[in-house]
Amino acid sequence: MKKFLPILLILVLLATTFTGCGGGTGGEEGADSEPFKVGAIYPLSGANALLGNQCLTAVQIAVDMVNEAGGVHGRQVELIEADAPDPTVATTEAGRLVDQQGVEVIFGSLASGNAIAIAGVTERTGVSLVESGGVADALTDSGFQNVFRILDKGSLRGATGANYVGTELADMLGIAPSDMRVAIIHEESSYGTSVADGAEAKAKELGLNVVAREHYATTITDMSALVLKINEAKPDVLLSVNYINDAILLVDTLKQYNAVPKVFMGLGAGTTDPNFAATIGADSDGFFCTDMPTNLPLDVFTDEEMRATVSAFREAFLAKFPDLLNVSIAAEAAFAGAYTFMNEILPNAETLDPESIREAALSTKLDMTTLGFGWDLGDDGQNYAASANVNQWQGGEVVTIAPDKLKNGDVINVPLPIAAE
């Protein structure tokens, strides 16, 4: 037994470290042609594993749907998955999928850092990267030719939140925009920085006073100093870009120091996470979270076929995650990216070589995707038809406040009842 234990330990280590790294495959092979290989790179282990695994499932459902409808250019789609808990592994795994597995499209990546790392690899070989998670501006501002991002980019999301503050909330608070004091807090990755940059630029454009801007690492364990510093600037509104853990720590600390501002405008990720309201409880009523559209009512999809697709996806997804009440925003985006690309873009490509795919991606215009907005890519590969919604937590649910066409509730709690006097 004594000799056996170290061997057992090593086996467990190997098994756990490499779980999910293997090339799982999905889809059926076409009877008379080679399968069309696509890759999915998500964090399947590590801190973002929860959403990463949901995204992979969403892509798998998209692949199954496309295969059922006859595949891509008559070829069955074969999905090869890869686990990328961080950008370094993302680079290696992208290399493996491209060089060894011969994938022609990669779906990813949840985190902006991973997306930029993968783009570096795909660019060299002309493989397409369809991004439906990372919002950092750098991804589409770096001149990559084969990156196509279906969702809004960070700076636009930040601007959407700041715009709502300056144009709507200023009125509701009875403060003139020129008197309004806005503080910005963001986590320091390329994601948080892009969103905060957009928010700051928009706030300044609208004449709001940006009285403080601070950033922090997500590993932060105590936000007292941050909150004390921000509170000195006496902001009316806090524009905040966080992941979930730091979002909760921030709100707890704001409450402890009686420093909750009149408006808390979250800008994606952490503040939209279902755990945000579940953890903070009733006090979350009135907190804003600007993010891409999520869980839209089915009647938004006027096209019958699309409505059926969205409904079938939600059903298939929730069957795999029975504990969830709703499909997560990350999984909805992952599905939208993969499904739209395989179902709407690739059929428009003359052949499946990189140039034809790029041409099809840029020339195809869609009024609606399964995310509720259209598809209209700029030369940089960014979808300029993508938009963010201004949402608000109400009774533990995310309610869409703007834009009007997607609105399903009215604003409450402006100013927040727990705001400092």
Added chain:
Amino acid sequence: MEQILQVFISGIFSGGIYALVSVGLALIFGIIGLVNFAHGEFLMLSMYFAYWMYNIIGLDPYQSMLINLAIMAIIGYLTYKIVMERVLEANHSIQIILTLALSMVLQNLALMLWKADYRSIRIDMTTDTTYVGFLTLSTPRIVAFVIAIGASVLLYLFLQKTYTGAAMRAVAQNGKAAQLMGINLKRTYGLAFTIGISLVGLAGLLLSPIYPAFPLVGSNFSTLAFIVVVIGGLTSIPGSIMGGLLIGVVESFAGYFAGPAYQQAAYFLLFILVLIFKPNGLFGKS
């Protein structure tokens, strides 16, 4: 001035927890000579136990403290017996690789078994505030600080004032000589490891109402703990306590004056300065 004092106190409170995480590490290194890279993972395990005690049995972390301590002591002892005892005589690189491997196994087992979800304990006290004069103090952080410093001081007194403590110090000074004096070396090592793990477990428990549990939570604290231990002089318990408090205060002031983005940079700078000017740490013996 009021604000400066407020920043200082919030730093001291964080520092108390850093101190408690670190004293266990210093104890294990000081007595066994083992660098435990899996230290943070025991903190993670304890946070999960506290979470389950609260969610399944309904005991808040303060009520489940003794049960948690007992569980962590058992885990510490078993880890020592099954894993660590085998490498006591091995060279440092083997010990380091083993504890690193243990850290990865524990992290990945936690990911497989409990998924990557953040699990928070929300008791009424979580966002409670205590006002002392003009100071606003977070109640769970006060409790954590008092218990953390109390436990660290108790450990120090145990080592200084009891026979077993003296035996442990003797083993730390010269294992062979201590053995010749009739001290059971392996039992002393086992006790030191068990106490070290129980202390980091206690730190995890005290953190649980403030900070969520997730598989990689240990790594947020283990780097800090290593820095604290090095600043404190590697094996010194008072050194680890002072080092923890110092890091807490430096972090807090850096966060307030320079911005939270510079907190880590500030304590790494302190770390480098200590290594340059006092290579054996503030409390280390040259």
